Amino acid sequence: MARRAGVSPVTVSRVIRHPDMVSDALRKRVGDAVSALNYIPNHLASALASTRTQIVGVIVPSLTNGVFDEYLAAIQDALNPAGIQVLVLNARYSEVEEEKAIETLMGYHPEAMILVGVDQTERSRQLLRQAGVPVVQTMDITDSPIDLNIGLDHYEAGAAAVRFLHEQGHSKIAYLTGRTDRRAVRRGTGYQRQMDAFGLSTKGLVSGSSRSTDVAMGAELFSQILDQTPNVTAVFACNDDLALGTLFECQRRGISVPDEIAIIGFNDLDVSAATVPPLSSVSTERQEMGTWAAGTILEIIRGSGKRPKQTSFDIGFSIKARESTGAVVVRAKPAKRLA
C-alpha cells in the first residue's frame, strides 16, 4: 500500500482519479510517494469498486489474417487514448468458439463489445443483450442487428465485381474462394446471381477449398479452373491472398495479366497496389469500420450515455481498378442495387 508512504488512505485514490479535488500540497506529497514506490493502482480492485472496468471486448475470426490487422489497430488507437483496454479474442472462424469467447469476455464485464460479422449464435445474442452494454457488429450488414452495426453488403460487392469484369468484356469469369464464413458466401452468391442475371454459365468456373486461404492456395485454385475451363478470361478471388496467388500462377505459366487473364481480388490490402501488374480489388473500409465502432462506443459510454443518431451504417465498398483488369478506369461505389 502506497498509502503508508503519504499518510492517507482513500486520499490516494482521489489524488489519482480526481487530482483537481485536492490541494496542491497533498497532490505533491502523494505524487512523490507514488513515484518513489512505483505505485500502480490495482485496476481490478478499481474496476470492481467503481463498476467501470474500462475494458472493451473484441472478437475477431482470425489473428493471422492481414485483413484484421488494421481493423484491430484502428480500434486500439481510438480506445487506448481514452484509457480503455481492448481484450482481443480469436474465434477461429467458428460461431461456437465465438460464443465461448463472449462468455469469457463477459466475466470481465466489458463496457462494450465489438464483433465481426452478423451471425452470432442465439445464445451469444442473448448473453450480449443480457450484458446491457453497447455491441457493435462490424464488416457485414444486417436488418436485425443486436445493437449497433457497421459493414458492407458482401452480396452487392460480389455482384459488383462481376459487373465490373463484364463491363470490361469478360464473360468467362471464375470465382475462387476459401474457407467460407458468411461474408465470403455472400460474395459468392452475389457472383453467382450476377452471372445468372447476365445469362452466363458458371460451370467449371468456381473453385473453392475448405481450408483457410493463403497465397499458395490461390495458385492451386486457379490451376484447377484452368484445367476445367482453359478459355477462362477473368478471375474474381474472394480475397487478395487468392488473387495474389492467381497472379503468381499466371506468371509461372507465362500467362499475361491482364491480356489473357484479368484478376480482381477483395479487400485491397496494401500489397495489391504494389504487384506487377497492380491488382484490382474490391476495397473495404476496414480501418474506418474499426474507428467508427470504437468512436461510437466511446460516445455512448463516455459522452452522456445517449445513443448516437445513427446506429446502423452501410459503409459500402469501392472497386479499385488497377492494371490487372486492363485499362484503368476511375470507378465509384455502384449506384444501384441488383434487382
Place this chain on the structure above:
Amino acid sequence: MARRAGVSPVTVSRVIRHPDMVSDALRKRVGDAVSALNYIPNHLASALASTRTQIVGVIVPSLTNGVFDEYLAAIQDALNPAGIQVLVLNARYSEVEEEKAIETLMGYHPEAMILVGVDQTERSRQLLRQAGVPVVQTMDITDSPIDLNIGLDHYEAGAAAVRFLHEQGHSKIAYLTGRTDRRAVRRGTGYQRQMDAFGLSTKGLVSGSSRSTDVAMGAELFSQILDQTPNVTAVFACNDDLALGTLFECQRRGISVPDEIAIIGFNDLDVSAATVPPLSSVSTERQEMGTWAAGTILEIIRGSGKRPKQTSFDIGFSIKARESTGAVVVRAKPAKRLA
C-alpha cells in the same frame, strides 16, 4: 447474484472452482441455477479475492506487421486452453510506449509478461522485476535478460545472409532496411561486418528509410540502389516485405531474378514461398518462440512454480534457399560464428 437461485452464497464459488468438493445434489442444483440465469462469475472479483488474475501481458511492437501474427496466435493457443487470457498491447516500435504499456499492464497484475526484443528502458526493467512475475523477452537474445529469454542472433543472421550470397558468387550485395528497431540494426551490422570481412565495399549498396516497411517501400529502396549502383547483383532485404517489393520492381523493369539480381529476405513469411520465382529468406521460428514463451510461463505459474532447467534459449535461424538466389541448395543453420 445467482446465489439467490440455488440457496447458497459461497457454495456457488465452490461448485464452480472445486466441483469435486461438493455433493452431486448440490452440484446439480447450483448448475441448474447457473444455466437458468446465464450466470458468469465476475472475473475481476474472483481475481481480486484469489490473487490469481489468470492474465498474461504481451507487448508487441506492431499489430499490422505480419511477423507478429503467428507469434501472437501461438501464444494465445498455448495459454487460452489453460484458462489464461492474453492482454495484448501495441508499443509501435517505441521504447517509451512500451514502458507505458508495461505500466498499464501492471495495473492488471498479470501472472507473467511476454515482450519482444531485449532493450526495454531501465524503468521498464525495474517495473518488471518489481512485479515478481516471470518475464520472457523474445525474438532477440541478450546476455543480461530480465528473466527468461528466447530469440536469435540477428547479427549472425545478417552475416549469414551475406555469406550465403557470397558463396553464390555475389560481391555487389545491397542491403535494404526500413524503420530500425534493434534487431534490424543488428542484421544490418552483421551485413556490414561480413562485407568488411570479405573485403567488399558497401558504398552505394545500402538503402534505408525511417518509415515502417511495406512492399511498396521495397521497390523504392531497390530503385535507389539501382540508380547509385547499376551493377548490383544481389539484394539482402531486412524483411520479406522489402524483398517482395524488390522482386516486383525487378519484374517491372524486366530484370531477371535470379539471373541478373538475386534476392533474399528475412522472416520467411508464407508468401515468400509462393512468389515467382520463390523468394529465399532467412527463416525465423516465430511461432516456436511464442509457444516456448507461453509453455515456459505455464510451467512456472502452474506446475509447482519452479524455474525451468533452461532460462535462455538461442533458437537460431535457417536460410531457406529458393530460386530467387539461384540454384536451390539445402542449407542448415550456419555452423560457426563470425570471428
Place this chain on the structure above:
DNA sequence: GGCACATTTGAAAGCGCTGTCAAATGGTTT
C-alpha cells in the same frame, strides 16, 4: 446408545479500491 471421525455446507473476513457523507479546517461576513 454414545463417541470419534469424515464429509458437506455455511459464516466471517478481506482482496484493494471507490462512492458517499461527515468532520475538520480556514476564510468571510455582520
Place this chain on the structure above:
DNA sequence: AAACCATTTGACAGCGCTTTCAAATGTGCC
C-alpha cells in the same frame, strides 16, 4: 466574536468473489 460557508480530508461501507475455519450432518465402532 459568532455564525456561516467553501474547501479539503477522512471514516465507513461495499463492489463480488475466495479463503479459512467452524458448524452441521452423516457413518462406523465399541
